[in-house]
Structures are given as C-alpha cells and as structure tokens.
Amino acid sequence: MMKIKQEQSERHVLTITVDNEAGILAKIAGLFTARGYNIDSLTVADISENHSISRITIVTHGPPAVIDQIHAQLDRLVPVHKVVDLTEMGAHVEREMALVKVAGTGDARVEALRLADVFRAKVVDTTTSSFVFELTGTPDKIDRFVSLMRELGLVEVGRTGVVGMMRGAEAA
Amino acid sequence: MSEERSGAVILVESLARQGVEFVFGYPGGAVLPIYDALFNDARIRHILVRHEAGAAHAAEGYARSTGKPGVVLVTSGPGATNAVTGIADAFMDSIPLVVITGQVPTGLIGSDAFQEADTIGITRHCTKHNYLVKDPAELAGIIDEAFRIATTGRPGPVVIDIPKDVQIASAQWNGAPPQKESRYNPQTRGSDKDIARAIELLANARAPIFYTGGGVINSGPHAADLLRQLQELTGAPVTSTLMGLGAFPADHADWLGMLGMHGTYESNMAMNQADLVVCIGARFDDRVTGRLDAFSPHSTKIHIDIDRSSINKTVTVDLPIIGDCGEVLEQLIAAWGNRKPQNLSDWKARIDGWRTRKSLAYPRDPQAIMPQLAIERLFELTKHLDPVISTEVGQHQMWAAQHFHFFGPNKWLTSGGLGTMGYGLPAAIGAQLGNPDSLVIDIAGDASIQMNIQELGTATQYRLPVKVFILNNEWMGMVRQWQELTYESRYSESYSDSLPDFVRLAEAYGWKGIRIEDESQLDAGIQAMIDHPGPVIVDCLVAKEANCFPMIPSGAAHTDMILYGDSVAGTMDDEAKALV
Structure with a gap:
C-alpha cells in the first residue's frame, strides 16, 4: 500500500510589507492554504503614518525549496512591496x-x-x-x-x- | 475639464480609452447601469454569449489570437461564479483578461442578498489581482492599473468587482489618464552576468536543446522571430510545450515536435540525453517532465522566465534568468556575437536515429477513419490558409497538437494548464472576432463540445464563420484510454451515451452540418467545410477505441514511452495511480 511521505523541514521568519488594502490578509493567508504551506504564527499591523502600509510577520516551516517558493509566491502578489526572510538574512x-x-x-x-x-x-x-x-x-x-x-x-x-x-x- | 460622471460611464470611457474593441458578456441585475452606459456605444462592441463561461473563454481566445487583453462583463452571483472556470483557465495559461463583475449594492454586501456571491473571495487565488471598488472616484485609476497588471509581466486575469451603487453614484472625471505612480513594475531584462554565462554554456554545449513554452507566445510575435534567430546562431534543436506550439516553425529541420506525456520520441529522448537544456518561457509542468528524478538527468539547465516563482518550483535549475522572453532572447543574440557553436553533428545524428522510430505513426483501420488521419487531412487541406486552431480537451487535443502543424505564434489556442473541456468553441468565437478574415477551426471531441455547446447561438448571432471539427468516437476518449491502460479496461462512466445528432443540432442553430462517416468522404467533407461561408459543424465519425500515443504513463521517465505496437499492462501500482 502507498504511504504519504514526509519531508525534512526548517523554520523561517518572513516579514512582508504590503499595501494596507481590503482583503490583503486573506490573500496572504489564503496563498498559504491554497499551496499547502504552513503558518506557525502570523502578526499584522499598520506601520505607516498615513495607514497605507502594513507589516506582516509570518513564521513558517518547510523544506528549503518550499521556503524559496513561499518567498517567490508572496513576491508575485501585486500589493506586496517587499518580502524579507529574516532566517535567511542572518542576525x-x-x-x-x-x-x-x-x-x-x-x-x-x-x-x-x-x-x-x-x-x-x-x-x-x-x-x-x-x-x-x-x-x-x-x-x-x-x-x-x-x-x-x-x-x-x-x-x-x-x-x-x-x-x-x-x-x-x-x-x- | 473635470465633470461629474456616473461610475458606469467612467467605466465605459476608461475601457474605450484602453482601446477595447469587444466586451464579451451577459447582462443581469447588478450590471444594468453598465449595460445602459454601453447602449449604442459606437466604440465598444458587446458580444452577447449564452453562458458566462463562454464569455471568459471567448475573451481568452480573442486575447491568445491577437495579443490584446480580453474583456469580460458579467453580473453578480451566478454571473461571476459561471465565469470562474474561464478566469482560472486564464490564470493557469497566463492569458491577459480584465473581468468586470457586478456586485450587489455596497450596503447589502454580506447580507446574503439576491445574486450575491463573494466574488473577490472566490477569485482571489485564480486571478493575478482583484479589486472591490467602493467609490466611483477610484474607478479610472483601478481600470488603468488592471489593464497594466493583466498585460505586463506574466499576463493573467484581473477581476474588478463593482457594486451596483458604485455604478450609479457619480464622481469627478476629467478623461485624462490617472496620475498614479505604478506599484507594478516587473523585471524584464536579464542581468549581463547571467546573459554572459548563458552564452558561455550555449557555445560550449555538445548536446543542447531549446525547450520553449507559452511565454514565447505571450512575449509577442517578435519573440518567435528572435527564437528563430538564436536557433540559427546556435544550431540547437527545438522542442516545445503544448502552450508554445507555433513559436518555432514545424517544418524546420531542427524542430523536434512537442515534448512530454504525448510528445514525440525524439523530443523526449533529446531532453533525456541533452547536456544543456535552455527553457524559454515554460515551467517544467508535470505533463512535460514525467518522473522528476529521471527528468533530463545529465543536463545543465537554464531557465528564462518572467515569473520568479516558476524558477526551481519543480525542477532545480543551474542558471535562472528572470526577464521577458523576447527581451532576454534579444540580449542573448547580441551577446552571442561572432561565436561559433560546437560541432553538433553527432548530436543531430543521434536525434535522427530517434526520429526513425516514427513515434507519431499509427496503424490504419480499413473499417474506420483513424482520428490521426482526420487531423492530417484537415491540416493538409487548410495549411495554405494559415488557420487559427482552437481545441477542447482530451485525445483530440493531443492528436491536434501532434498532427496539425504550426508556423507562427497566436494560431494555436488550447487549454493547457487547467485542461478545460468546453474551451474550444467559445475560444474560436473570440478568435474569429479578433481575426475576421482568418479560417478559425475548433478541433473538438464529442464529449467536450457539449460542455459549451450553447455558444453555437453566439456565432450565429454575430455571423461568425467558425468551424467545429468533431472527432466523434462516442467516448470521453482520454478517460477511456487511461481506464484501458491503468484500470484493466473497466470503462467507468466514460461512454458518451445519448449523443445528439450533431448535424441536425447544427442546423437547428442555423449552422451547416456535415457528417463524415467514411475515409472516402474525408477530403470532400473538409473541403465543403472550408468552402461554406458561414459556421459549420463537421461530425467526423472516427475509430472508436484508438489510443493517443506516444504516451509517457504517469510516474514514468521520458525514456519509458509507450508507442503504438508496445504491449501495455492493464494496471499500475498505487504510486503511479496517485499521480494526476
């Protein structure tokens, strides 16, 4: 009988700077569910003076190739300005x-x-x-x-x- | 001069400013203000479809065959949900669409109002971007950005959901293009360092291959010209995905045919044995790669793609180049200079060896028309007319990809990623509108054609001389084939029972109907179809249980192709069955 395989995974912390527009959180959270990525924690708050930009921090885990895909898929969303993988960047x-x-x-x-x-x-x-x-x-x-x-x-x-x-x- | 205008008028004016010729749509309660603004508008022609899925696919066919964005207008609720399949299709195949959906008035959103659906929620993951417009003052800017997003970078569908009160309410509007800095600026040029490295690899390769895809078509006709130029400089053979057919001329000596699950023996073997794979605007789809750990195991891989998320998604590559196919090809040609490629005669000789397997050959049937033969004759009798071909999804689609041949881009419209049955007829209608002087043929199957058969009425209404060529084998042929190969011929629900009489159906819609029952009628029937100035359905009765080969079974490597004459086991292990 076939068994479902599990892969080795690592924990990464991503910060995402986004336009503060309706549905952006659903878009990002939904991207994770739609593509089968994991969310360990997610925080979001407005960080700009005129309330136009929010910063989202997501802790996720997955194999390195999946982490790279998460980064690329987030980057592809129009309201996303910047994605930083803190774990990848170092200190x-x-x-x-x-x-x-x-x-x-x-x-x-x-x-x-x-x-x-x-x-x-x-x-x-x-x-x-x-x-x-x-x-x-x-x-x-x-x-x-x-x-x-x-x-x-x-x-x-x-x-x-x-x-x-x-x-x-x-x-x- | 700034004036007060209703949201609906601002929308129509903005569409006209974008140069929109056609809107494919279907009216309903939540878009009545927009339909009123369109009434008797001389600039924009509205094409009334029979079902909203038809509107989205027709817009795709228009976009794919002209390179311009397709525009869709549907009402809230079921209007929007019916269009979702076409939106998802356009998302998978990177087709530029702008889809305008009506929505219940702002105050009723969330109240389960009549014909309310969460269109933004439903389309969130099958659009490149979507908008809910809450103020008519935002409309002009949103439409401007929507067209930009749909057509630049990796093209795709954009949905604009407009509540009915926003269509009626007014805002200041001055007709000038919105002054807003764009937040969407995709990278289109490769870095000089990467280009230099790619040239180095190309110049030193002894067994190189170009693996091209829909990205070359999306980049515009000049990209196909540049591909030809780069191929001439390097001498490398060319294979293509289903979506990329037409980017490289099929009569070229270095053309290998399509690769992948139903690709030619020579293209799959060449991919397997290559020392350098240059992927241009393709995405290593599972239908192309077969078993991943056996995919092109000895090659260095270059991947040119405008979408970074396509890089290393399934296959890890050595040199990613993020950029527009056309622009990167231009850079590569410029950087090649006066170099000479390696002597590729050994590589070409090996390829010629694989060609002698004649993997597209099929046995003739004295009793019935082989479907492959029907496509071959259709090709021979229409090729001088440079036709536009659309397809539905299934065996007929793969036979068309194998046996019809293309010499330029934008001539081949097919649902590759989503694999949507019912795509072909509306796509042909959209293509015919965009190419009024072209011969447009939907190559269909008896099952697929029924999925959007209602669009026959659309072609009748607008006097579009679309041709539908049905390979009728009375089966959902590809399902039947998989059941034969992997489920010991247990044909669970794959028989097309109670088929309509397609000739009389054609006539009922004001089309001409032609039936071809025997090989001796084949050429005359096709010719009669071409000669008729109006729309025609050809019901071509073909061999009922013909299989589409070559075929790489799911979970197998490129070297494990099944060809005609191979004996095939009747079952598969669970690992292979679990793959799509």
Missing part, C-alpha cells in the same frame, strides 16, 4: 508577547511570582488568588515560562506571535 531579533493567567494560593502563588521575576514578566493584573503576567521574549522563552506555569495553576495563555527585525543600522 535578527525575534520577539513575542504573551499574557499568562495563573490562579492559585499559598506556595504555588509565591513560586509563580518568583519565576515571573526570573523571566522578567510583569504583573498586569492581580486578585488574591490569581495573576496575569505580561511577558516578552523569544518564542522559546515564552514556551518555557508557560510550561513552568502549567505546574503552578495555569488558566489561560494569549500570545501575539512573532515580530522580527534585522540587527544593525540598515533597513532590511
């Missing part, structure tokens, strides 16, 4: 923000607060039996914090997805 910064709600009392509550301090998470809401932490960092760091909180009464997690930028003085 870059990746940051993600998370809100993490933890409920508990006694030792668990104290431990949660102590760990939050270690991770430089900020308390943005509290009750006598809960905290909401705000945490910024690489996706890995957030993963680790969330997994620690799981033992201490994790209630809810919200994450923004990654935004990224090249290091150095130049625009990518």
Whole structure:
C-alpha cells in the first residue's frame, strides 16, 4: 500500500510589507492554504503614518525549496512591496508577547511570582488568588515560562506571535 | 475639464480609452447601469454569449489570437461564479483578461442578498489581482492599473468587482489618464552576468536543446522571430510545450515536435540525453517532465522566465534568468556575437536515429477513419490558409497538437494548464472576432463540445464563420484510454451515451452540418467545410477505441514511452495511480 511521505523541514521568519488594502490578509493567508504551506504564527499591523502600509510577520516551516517558493509566491502578489526572510538574512531579533493567567494560593502563588521575576514578566493584573503576567521574549522563552506555569495553576495563555527585525543600522 | 460622471460611464470611457474593441458578456441585475452606459456605444462592441463561461473563454481566445487583453462583463452571483472556470483557465495559461463583475449594492454586501456571491473571495487565488471598488472616484485609476497588471509581466486575469451603487453614484472625471505612480513594475531584462554565462554554456554545449513554452507566445510575435534567430546562431534543436506550439516553425529541420506525456520520441529522448537544456518561457509542468528524478538527468539547465516563482518550483535549475522572453532572447543574440557553436553533428545524428522510430505513426483501420488521419487531412487541406486552431480537451487535443502543424505564434489556442473541456468553441468565437478574415477551426471531441455547446447561438448571432471539427468516437476518449491502460479496461462512466445528432443540432442553430462517416468522404467533407461561408459543424465519425500515443504513463521517465505496437499492462501500482 502507498504511504504519504514526509519531508525534512526548517523554520523561517518572513516579514512582508504590503499595501494596507481590503482583503490583503486573506490573500496572504489564503496563498498559504491554497499551496499547502504552513503558518506557525502570523502578526499584522499598520506601520505607516498615513495607514497605507502594513507589516506582516509570518513564521513558517518547510523544506528549503518550499521556503524559496513561499518567498517567490508572496513576491508575485501585486500589493506586496517587499518580502524579507529574516532566517535567511542572518542576525535578527525575534520577539513575542504573551499574557499568562495563573490562579492559585499559598506556595504555588509565591513560586509563580518568583519565576515571573526570573523571566522578567510583569504583573498586569492581580486578585488574591490569581495573576496575569505580561511577558516578552523569544518564542522559546515564552514556551518555557508557560510550561513552568502549567505546574503552578495555569488558566489561560494569549500570545501575539512573532515580530522580527534585522540587527544593525540598515533597513532590511 | 473635470465633470461629474456616473461610475458606469467612467467605466465605459476608461475601457474605450484602453482601446477595447469587444466586451464579451451577459447582462443581469447588478450590471444594468453598465449595460445602459454601453447602449449604442459606437466604440465598444458587446458580444452577447449564452453562458458566462463562454464569455471568459471567448475573451481568452480573442486575447491568445491577437495579443490584446480580453474583456469580460458579467453580473453578480451566478454571473461571476459561471465565469470562474474561464478566469482560472486564464490564470493557469497566463492569458491577459480584465473581468468586470457586478456586485450587489455596497450596503447589502454580506447580507446574503439576491445574486450575491463573494466574488473577490472566490477569485482571489485564480486571478493575478482583484479589486472591490467602493467609490466611483477610484474607478479610472483601478481600470488603468488592471489593464497594466493583466498585460505586463506574466499576463493573467484581473477581476474588478463593482457594486451596483458604485455604478450609479457619480464622481469627478476629467478623461485624462490617472496620475498614479505604478506599484507594478516587473523585471524584464536579464542581468549581463547571467546573459554572459548563458552564452558561455550555449557555445560550449555538445548536446543542447531549446525547450520553449507559452511565454514565447505571450512575449509577442517578435519573440518567435528572435527564437528563430538564436536557433540559427546556435544550431540547437527545438522542442516545445503544448502552450508554445507555433513559436518555432514545424517544418524546420531542427524542430523536434512537442515534448512530454504525448510528445514525440525524439523530443523526449533529446531532453533525456541533452547536456544543456535552455527553457524559454515554460515551467517544467508535470505533463512535460514525467518522473522528476529521471527528468533530463545529465543536463545543465537554464531557465528564462518572467515569473520568479516558476524558477526551481519543480525542477532545480543551474542558471535562472528572470526577464521577458523576447527581451532576454534579444540580449542573448547580441551577446552571442561572432561565436561559433560546437560541432553538433553527432548530436543531430543521434536525434535522427530517434526520429526513425516514427513515434507519431499509427496503424490504419480499413473499417474506420483513424482520428490521426482526420487531423492530417484537415491540416493538409487548410495549411495554405494559415488557420487559427482552437481545441477542447482530451485525445483530440493531443492528436491536434501532434498532427496539425504550426508556423507562427497566436494560431494555436488550447487549454493547457487547467485542461478545460468546453474551451474550444467559445475560444474560436473570440478568435474569429479578433481575426475576421482568418479560417478559425475548433478541433473538438464529442464529449467536450457539449460542455459549451450553447455558444453555437453566439456565432450565429454575430455571423461568425467558425468551424467545429468533431472527432466523434462516442467516448470521453482520454478517460477511456487511461481506464484501458491503468484500470484493466473497466470503462467507468466514460461512454458518451445519448449523443445528439450533431448535424441536425447544427442546423437547428442555423449552422451547416456535415457528417463524415467514411475515409472516402474525408477530403470532400473538409473541403465543403472550408468552402461554406458561414459556421459549420463537421461530425467526423472516427475509430472508436484508438489510443493517443506516444504516451509517457504517469510516474514514468521520458525514456519509458509507450508507442503504438508496445504491449501495455492493464494496471499500475498505487504510486503511479496517485499521480494526476
């Protein structure tokens, strides 16, 4: 019997500068589904003074040839101005923000607060039996914090997805 | 001078300013304001089709045969969804279309209004770009950009969805071209470094081959001339994809015929054995490459394409050159200078050896007309008229590609990428409008022709002398052939039952009908078709179970062609069956 084959894949962070027009997000997200590419995270926000340009950051994974195709297919869309593969370009910064709600009392509550301090998470809401932490960092760091909180009464997690930028003085 | 004009008038004026001669369309509630603006317009001729799919394919046929963009006008909802197949077809085959769809009024969008469909959502991934116009003031700029996007770079369809209230509302309009910096500027010239490297490879190759495609046709007739010039300089043999037929003359000594699944033995063997493949405006489609890991294994590959996403999509190439085929060919010819190619006589001798297999030969049938023979006679009797040929999809299409021969671009209209049955008749109608003095023939099959048979009425209405030549074998022949070769002849649902009497059908639409039942009637029937000044259906009854060979079965290498006379196994393994 025939089996479906799996291919080796790598993680890439892409930033896409686009015209801020109706349907652009659907166009880009839809391109990924239509061609069978993966989206691990996607963030989008207006970045220009006159609200005409948005920047989208997509974290994706796939074999190198597929990553190259994703880049080319995105470039082909008329409202897309620029696509930068941060992973390909080299030294870059990746940051993600998370809100993490933890409920508990006694030792668990104290431990949660102590760990939050270690991770430089900020308390943005509290009750006598809960905290909401705000945490910024690489996706890995957030993963680790969330997994620690799981033992201490994790209630809810919200994450923004990654935004990224090249290091150095130049625009990518 | 700036004046207030309705959206519908701005649209019609903008189309006229683009030089649009024909609009292929069908009216409906959501486009009534536009139809009113078109009423009695002397500049733009509206061609009323019988189904919106026909409008899109007719616009494709017009575009493919003239090099100008085709324009479609349909209503909201079913008007737009019916046109989608033609839009998707144009997207796959890189045909420039501007499709205007009506939409329910802005305030009703999203309310499941009568004849509402999310046209922008539906066409998002089968258009090069699409627009929902929310303000008539944007219309002139959008139409200008839409034509630019449709016709430059890699051509393709653009949809402009216009809500009914935007057609009626007014905006300032001054008739001048919109002053807007364009955000769409495709790269058309190859870099000097890449050109120099390509010339180096061409000059040193001992077994080179040009593998050309629809990009050469899209680049304009001058690109076909330049291809001929470069071929003359380098002496390399030429093969072409289905979409590229006509870019290189079929009577040239170095013409190998079409390559791929139903290509000639010599072209596929030459691709397999070449040391240099120069791909010009083609995209290594699965119908061309066969099994990827066995595709042209010994060659260095150059790929010239205007669309970067075509590079390394399925086959990794050594030297990509992103640019317009015509412009890059010009650069290559200039850079070649006074070089001499390598002595290619060994390579040509090997090719001549492969030619002796006569892979397009077929056995004659004393009882029935072989379909290949019918195409050969059609070619012989019409070639002096330099006809435009369209096709539907299936065996007849491949036989036409193999046995009809082309000597120039824009003469061959076929649905290559999407493989749309029902393309040929409307495409022929569009081509006839664009080429009123040409002989235009749709080579069809008995199943395909029924998919847009309603367009017979369109040709009647506009007195278009289109010819439809049906190879009638009472089967969906290509489906039957695959079932014979891979499913032990279990002919599941591939028989064309309850066929109409095509001669009487022709007559019912005001066409002439001719039936050819015997080889002895073949030439006279074809001649009668040519001689009749109006539209004609020829119902040519052919051998019922003829197969289209050569054939590379799915999942096989170029060297594993099935030729006539080979014994063929009745089944395939699952890996091969899973391929399209």
